[in-house]
Amino acid sequence: MEEKKKRPAIPENVKRELWIKSGGRCEFRGCNKYLYKDGVTKQPRNLANIAHIVSWTPTEPRGNQNSEKLATDISNLMLTCSEHNNLIDDPRYVEMYPVELLQQYKREHEERIYRVTGMGQEYGVRIIKMFSKIQGQVSIIGDKAVSEAIMPYYPLESDIIIDLTQVEDVTSAQKQIERAVDLHIKSNSNEESYSVFIMAKIPYACYLGYALGNKVKSVSHQFFRDTQDWKWRDGEFGHFYVSKPKVEKTEDEVNLLVEISGNIDRRLVPNNIMYSIKAENPGFMFIQSKEQLLEFQIKFRELLNEIRDIHGEEVKINLVIAAPNPISFEIGKCIMKNIDPTIILYDKVDNEVSYQNVMCLHSRIRRE
Numbered sequence: 001m002e003e004k005k006k007r008p009a010i011p012e013n014v015k016r017e018l019w020i021k022s023g024g025r026c027e028f029r030g031c032n033k034y035l036y037k038d039g040v041t042k043q044p045r046n047l048a049n050i051a052h053i054v055s056w057t058p059t060e061p062r063g064n065q066n067s068e069k070l071a072t073d074i075s076n077l078m079l080t081c082s083e084h085n086n087l088i089d090d091p092r093y094v095e096m097y098p099v100e101l102l103q104q105y106k107r108e109h110e111e112r113i114y115r116v117t118g119m120g121q122e123y124g125v126r127i128i129k130m131f132s133k134i135q136g137q138v139s140i141i142g143d144k145a146v147s148e149a150i151m152p153y154y155p156l157e158s159d160i161i162i163d164l165t166q167v168e169d170v171t172s173a174q175k176q177i178e179r180a181v182d183l184h185i186k187s188n189s190n191e192e193s194y195s196v197f198i199m200a201k202i203p204y205a206c207y208l209g210y211a212l213g214n215k216v217k218s219v220s221h222q223f224f225r226d227t228q229d230w231k232w233r234d235g236e237f238g239h240f241y242v243s244k245p246k247v248e249k250t251e252d253e254v255n256l257l258v259e260i261s262g263n264i265d266r267r268l269v270p271n272n273i274m275y276s277i278k279a280e281n282p283g284f285m286f287i288q289s290k291e292q293l294l295e296f297q298i299k300f301r302e303l304l305n306e307i308r309d310i311h312g313e314e315v316k317i318n319l320v321i322a323a324p325n326p327i328s329f330e331i332g333k334c335i336m337k338n339i340d341p342t343i344i345l346y347d348k349v350d351n352e353v354s355y356q357n358v359m360c361l362h363s364r365i366r367r368e
C-alpha cells in the first residue's frame with residue numbers, strides 16, 4: 001500500500017515567531033485582517049492559516065526541489081486568513097502569485113508591524129472632530145479614515161467632538177467651540193498635540209482656529225473627495241499670490257479676500273479697498289499638501305502685518321473667505337490676540353446675494 005506523505009508539522013517555536021512577526025494579521029498585501037477574533041461574536045478565536053510560499057511538496061503551488069527543506073522554515077511561511085490562503089494556492093490564480101511576490105508581501109507586512117509596534121507614547125495625538133450642517137447636510141468623519149490620515153501617529157483615548165449640527169446661530173456655535181476648548185485644551189497641561197478634522201461652515205472652522213490659537217500644537221487635515229480620505233499628499237503643488245490696493249489715504253476699513261477654492265465677486269463685498277491672497281488657480285482641489293498650508297500661513301500673516309502698518313491698528317478688516325476648512329482654521333490660528341486690528345468675518349447667508357457680517361472674529365484690544 002502506498003502511503004501518502006504527510007505535511008510536516010510546524011514546530012511551536014516557529015509558529016510563535018510567525019504570530020509575533022505578523023502581528024496576528026493576514027500578511028496578504030492589503031488584507032491585514034486580524035486573525036485572533038471571531039468577526040461576529042468578537043470572541044478570541046484562532047482564524048489563522050499558515051501558508052507556504054514554496055509548497056511543502058514539489059508538485060503543489062510554487063513547489064521545487066527545496067520544498068521539503070522549506071516546509072517548516074519561517075522565511076517560507078506566511079500567516080494568512082483562509083480566504084488568502086486559498087487564493088494563493090488556487091490553481092486558477094497560482095501564476096499571479098510567484099514566490100518573489102509573496103516574499104515581498106511577507107517582508108513589507110513584517111517590517112510595517114515591527115515599525116508600528118515600536119512606537120511609544122510620543123506618537124500619540126489627540127483628535128478634534130468638528131462638524132456642522134453644510135447646506136442642510138451632515139458629513140461623517142470616520143474613525144478609520146482619521147487613523148490612516150495621522151499615521152505614523154495614533155489617536156489617544158477619547159476624541160474631542162464638537163457637534164454643531166443642532167446650533168441655531170453663530171453665537172451659540174462660538175460658545176460651544178469656546179467651551180470645548182476651555183474644557184479639553186486650556187486645562188491640558190501635558191502639552192498634547194492635536195489633529196483637527198473639520199466638516200463645518202467656514203466661520204466655525206475659522207473660529208475653532210482662533211479659539212485654539214497658535215500656542216498649542218495642532219495640525220489640520222483636509223477631506224479629499226476624489227480618494228475619500230484625509231491624507232495630505234506629497235509633491236509640488238500650487239502657490240499663493242497677494243494683491244494690494246493702491247491707497248492714497250489711510251482707510252479705516254478694508255476688505256481682505258481669501259480666494260482659494262474660488263473667486264470672490266468684488267461687487268458683493270462691503271467696500272472697495274481690496275487686499276487679497278489668492279491661489280494661483282483657485283478650486284476645490286487646490287490644497288493638497290501640508291507645505292501649502294505652511295506657505296499660506298506665512299503669506300497671510302505678512303499681509304495682516306502690512307495692513308496694520310499701512311492703516312494703523314484701528315482699521316477694521318472685513319474678512320471674506322472662499323477656502324477649504326484647513327485654510328479657514330489656519331486663518332483663525334494666525335490671528336494675534338494682543339496685536340491685530342478688529343476682524344469681522346463675512347459670509348454668504350441663506351439666500352442673500354451679497355456677503356453679510358456673520359461674526360466678529362477678533363476685536364482689537366485697546367492699548368493705552
Ligand SMILES: [Zn+2]
Binds near residue numbers: 031033080082083084
Ligand atoms: Zn487575508
